[in-house]
Amino acid sequence: MTKREANARGDGDRLREQLVAAASELLLAPQPLAAPSLRAVARACSVSPAAVYLHFASQQDLIRAVVAAQLDALRADLPRLDDPALPLRERLEEYAVRYAEWGVAHPGAYQLIFESADRLGLDDHDDRPGWDMIDAVAAALDGDPDAGAAAALQATRLWVALHGLTSLRIHKPGSIWTTGLAEDARAIVALHLAAAGVERA
Numbered sequence: 001m002t003k004r005e006a007n008a009r010g011d012g013d014r015l016r017e018q019l020v021a022a023a024s025e026l027l028l029a030p031q032p033l034a035a036p037s038l039r040a041v042a043r044a045c046s047v048s049p050a051a052v053y054l055h056f057a058s059q060q061d062l063i064r065a066v067v068a069a070q071l072d073a074l075r076a077d078l079p080r081l082d083d084p085a086l087p088l089r090e091r092l093e094e095y096a097v098r099y100a101e102w103g104v105a106h107p108g109a110y111q112l113i114f115e116s117a118d119r120l121g122l123d124d125h126d127d128r129p130g131w132d133m134i135d136a137v138a139a140a141l142d143g144d145p146d147a148g149a150a151a152a153l154q155a156t157r158l159w160v161a162l163h164g165l166t167s168l169r170i171h172k173p174g175s176i177w178t179t180g181l182a183e184d185a186r187a188i189v190a191l192h193l194a195a196a197g198v199e200r201a
Contacts, residue, residue, distance in 0.1 A: 007026045033119045035063055054169070060121050067117050067129055070109040077102050081140040088195060091140060096162055096185040099133075103166035104181060109168060114163060134159050141196065161188045 015169070038059055042049045051061045056062040079094045103110035113129045142151035165184055169177070179187075 023059065025129055032115055033122055038062065052135070059186060063117075063120050067113060067120075070106075070113050073106075073109065073130055074099075074102055074113070081136045084143070088140060089189065092158075092189045092193070093186045094191050095137070097182045098157075100166045100169070100181050100185045104169050107170045110166065115167065130159070150196075154192060157195075158188070158192045161192065 035046075038052045038056070039049050041062065042052045045051075052062070056065065078098050079091070081091050081095055083091065096188070103114075117129045133151070137158060138151040138155035139145035141154055142148055144151075162185065164182075164184050165188060168175075169181060
């Protein structure tokens, strides 16, 4: 941040502009996410820091365990997508509704998994939260466990839309939503199936 020069007396408007500019610079800068230290976790459990190191070699290992536990909870609540006896649209709609409902019901967990994990250092492909769920949707769209690139792209776009729906519902609970969460999730699925030209709906 550049050092400002003193304003002349009576130059209040210029100072106001400088204050807004300085506040903007501070507010718009990416903010680091502070994860709890191993010592803080040890204090919360009333154990010594050495006890934590018996189970986790580093802070990142502990964070991975937390994210994995929350992902497991989400996966356990999602319906299966590998039942070809059910219509594809029905499978995807139920999946989308349960995904969005879980996120809104567990806002802290959802934000950790999908809005914070990458900023905590979990940025390699194997650790990217939820990637396996996109693969599952792609396989359902393609009708093949080894889905092609087009299905993977459609699955990613579907997740982007569902994430936007879920995140907005979490962050803007006071907004006037004219339709229900489940209705919106189903509409998103219908739109993406139509855009993908999928006939097996």
